[in-house]
Amino acid sequence: MARKRLRHRMRPRMGNVKGPSLGRPLSDDSGRTGFGRDRGHSSSAVVGLMVAAALSVITVDAASGEDSPVDPARAAVGNIVGPIETGTATALRPFRETFAYFSSNDDLRADVARLSAQNSKLRSEVEQAPLDRNRLAELDGLTSNANQTGYALVAARVVGMGPMQSFSRTVTIDAGTSSGIRQDMTVLNNDGLVGRVISVTRSTANVLLILDTDSVVGARLGSNLEIGFLRGRGVTGDRGRMDLDLVDNSVTPAKGDVVVTWGSQNGVPYVAGIPIGKVESVYSTPRELAKHAVIDPFVDFTSLDVVGVVVPRKTQGDRLVINGLAQKPGGDR
Amino acid sequence: MNLSRTGVVGFVIVVAVILQVAVFNLFSVNGVVPNLALVVVVAAAIARGPQFGAVVGFSAGLLLDLAPPADHVAGRWALALVLVAILAGRVRADARRSPIAGLATVAICSFIATSVFALSGVVLNDHALPDGEMMQVIGIALLWDVVVAPVILPGLMALFERTRPAELAY
16 A cells, blocks of 8 residues: 555656656556556556456346347447448458459369369250259249248348457348348358348348358258258358258268258248258268268358348338249349 | 547547458458457557556457447457456556567467457357367467557557547546
């Protein structure tokens, strides 16, 4: 205590000697170094308060589950920061595209070789397609009429991506309630399933990518229609993979088999039949009977840009609603 | 504190968080981007001490927790950044001696902040990754922060020095 009082008296004098012209006190610990030498100030009250505040926010948000009191604050911040993120991303888009051009050139060259090989194979298959397509169109029209959700899309662009340091794989898109977007809508792009809307503000929405560890998608194997659950591993980039656990233990997924969404009632949160990825490898552990499959997603999550949100067909909003009339949703943009 | 000075500090925090979310994902390595908010907090703590650092850390952390597309339990980044602000504030006399010391402070703070954030996720079972992936993310984040710190740390420290109130606060 005595030491503290002494330092209080010392400080103004030191200021008078050396720093009056600067109009500010000298750094109050000049000359003293080392960890922990700075303790014993009134600052510890503020510091303690900040730690307590952080802990109480965590407690309140973690304990209250669905209707957290933090949600209004989150929505308010989203309403302000969301448009700023949109503006920043839009302003920097030319730069982004230049950068993407240089980084993706090699990939594109490899793609051209692969696609031209694939093309010749597909051309032979197309000869048989018209019959199948007519039957499919009939069936698809029937189902989409039945549940009235159809596959109408609102196009949006990704304007923000959560840092990996936050360990959650979420992105922000530049369309919100004003474009008819609601929570738990399916988000996809040209390649396949991207994720679902987890929260929405007036002009932006947050999308939980299917790669997130908290994401579970009901999935169906394309070849034998077996159902299972698809969980993300939380990693994007080239190693972004998901794990498929099938409900029927006796089924072994085949390598290269395509996985599509299984769909839920009223298409919430995932509509049916959206391609997700293909089986990369199958493994099993000695202790379990079930086989696990590793799924390689079709979507390149590192370069997400334009995505479509599946909305009910009669949606009105400030954006054009693209109606995919009895087509596969991936092909109508 | 004077209103305009608070405004400047708040502006710096908002810019750091928005750049981190909307711009730096261009350069992300496996999704990891430079943690600008962390560098701002460390600069504030080194320039002005743990008290100011903790307030900046709490504000920047809470903004990171609430700004879209964040989805984790709110307050986790706030806690991590307040803790590193206290640490950086404690060693500030050493950290100001040389550029290398400042850089080392940023590196240690980056490691601690990302680790505290990751551990709080494990405790709350909120978006927890497998250990191996987690260590990799923490490592890449540390490298990123060390890369951006020499560019922005001196400027930020000078700015926070300048926004110090002229009158004696005691």
